[in-house]
Amino acid sequence: MTLTTSQTNALPTTDLDSAAPAELLDVDFYSFQNLLTPEEQASVSRVRAFLEERVRPNADELWDKAQSPRHLIPEFAALGLFGAGWPETRQFENSAVYRAWIALEISRVDPSTATFVGVHSGLAMNAVGVGGSEEQRAEWMGPMGRGELVGAFGLTEPEHGSDTARGLQTTATRDGDQWTLNGAKRWIGNATFADMVVIWARDTADDQVKGFIVRQPAEGFTATKIERKQSLRGVENADIVLENVIVPESDRLQNIDSFRDVAIVLRMTRAEVAWQAIGVMVGAYEAALAYAKQRVQFGKPIASFQLVQQKLANALSNITASIALCVRVSEMQDEGIQKDHHSAMAKAFATARMRETVALCREIMGGNGIQLDHGVARYFADAEAVFTFEGTFDMNSLIVGRAITGIAAFH
Template sequence: MTLTTQQTDWPEVLDADFYGFQDQLTEEELRSVARIRAFLDAEVRPHADRLWEEARSPRHLIPGFAELGMFGAGWPETRHFDNSAVYRAWIALEIARVDPSTATFIGVHSGLAMNAIGVGGSEEQRAEWMGPMGRGEVIGAFGLTEPTSGSDTARGLQTTATRHGDEWVLNGKKRWIGNATFADIVVIWARDTADNQVKGFIVRQPSAGFTATKIERKQSLRAVENADIVLEDVRVPESDRLANIHSFREVAIVLRLTRAEVAWQAIGVAVGAYEAALAYATERHQFGKPIASFQLVQEKLANSLSNITASIALCMRVSAMQDEGVQKDHHSAMAKAFATARMRETVALCREIVGGNGIQLDHGVARFFADAEAVYTFEGTFDMNTLIVGRAITGIQAFV
């Protein structure tokens, strides 16, 4: 796919970036933001509502995403990113402010699946997969959550892996696995029956005994094709076991990297709702004047913008800490918990501003309002992330 959208050299200032945080990006990064924002506005925004209603992922845009460098911003054959965590985070915000489903699709492929191979793979595995995944030639999924194991995955993972010579045999079930209905590879996490430790496996598609069934009737992130996965004696060669994954400890490293970017996605959801509500408030007239002139509407807008601004400030520091190599699990957890809580409050305020029209896709807020619920929950619930922070504060684990 050759990009045909008109591209600018510099992004317009977002009204929601009230304190000008975007100015902390480099000139090269700002130009990249401008190109990506133009593509999102031209190619994603016009189709987002329709794809949401039809519950279809934007697969036709994969070549464009790849051409703009939106897949695999790092991990070429080494363990080093080729741009800043702050830049990658800002791109997550930009995508989510247009379509949270698209942000999630890219996050699963580029964040979870590629980071799993980047963190856990051997040099040979990274060399085999990172290039094709970065070019969008291979799409990945990440199979961790199970029907009976979400928040307690570290202890409760039930999918098993048993070694037989040079092969592993996987058995179990996974749930809510994004991209799994069409992914070329699925990173499956399973418990080794020999040592009871969690290991990672690259399961190529199609594989005998592997079935992925799309989850229907969702009311949030509808354009993300989540699936229930069943693994029945799925055979994986030893060469496709992630060589550097020896326990759940390494899985947590992947989640630490992606959890902070999910916090940025939450900010993007809030920004998208805020922008739609602000536009509506200036156009909608009641009692002979635009509703933006009413004090209570301005209060809602001010509170929404304050939530967004506080979240950006917190997450900018977390991403900078990632660049500095000092980010810990509890830093990502606080960012995800705080940003998603503020997002949930903001989309509700914006829905109120749009009134009864706020439940209809045509007016811009409804999709963000619905999608916020899923973003609030995945990559660790608010409660679990809060307890991770609580453990860091007190030194006492309160999970059970």
């Protein structure tokens, strides 16, 4: 497949020279952020300040109400959070480590916001960037980068998640210059309000998976918000039903010929989700540390107790080890040598450490750890979704196992 690099609809370059480099987070124990260029660090500083001012104050309330921060989309775009890796939409030359660090920063404040950005920019925009023709990229990348259009990514189905590569049931049937899509999708973020949804369907003629841009609204396309979630409540996931949805050939992603092409997009986003897991750990750790310093029991702050310090040390070790692993995976992306098993190992390792870390942080807070007001409960709950999406721990482990042995343990 051929990747194009159209400059059409490029975003204006943002002058970051006057911005001060970001101070290192205390949790960045080995100073990994120093790997970023001065321009990248200045952007991190700008994003971090925005998140503290505009996202953190309302994060608990929006999570409690199960609402997405849609009102901030223009500001997200102005910060360059959408399509930062593509020539049409990047505000300055940057590395995969920088883009991943931004995912950490967003998730550190609000994992739901990080997931919204990841779906729109990491999945939908990357699908167009990887699979779209020159004309498709020219039409969609600029407006999506500016936040004028919002995207969603429809791959998972009600009966097919881990086995989607072989089990995908949504069909696409060609008749002349148009396709008819039929099927169902589940857990599709942003789908209730997206302007376009990338739908992955199996071609009834050659049995290969292909990608389609479904413009909204579309006749026969229904997206229903999934209610009663207890994780990532600020993400509006949907069930999608497609009943004879007509898509012109011009809206089929022209450079997608099989699921192997889809996997290129997933490889990129899976590594970013590993960084999102680090952000969840960092947010929980920072809240637990602040609490431990001010919470007094037996006449002294609980931060002075040996077992509390051990929990904090274990949490910080998990964060540091995960950053080290994920930095290298992101560097490999820039070097063009990142493979599926590299992303899979990073996602499996980081999310497993995340689950352990948020539990340690909740333990430090005792009963207060289950209440939103004390800062850890939201991360504790959100960790469960991050642990699962972009490939379960088991599936990612088996992808690594296949690389080790040359034998696939899933069929």
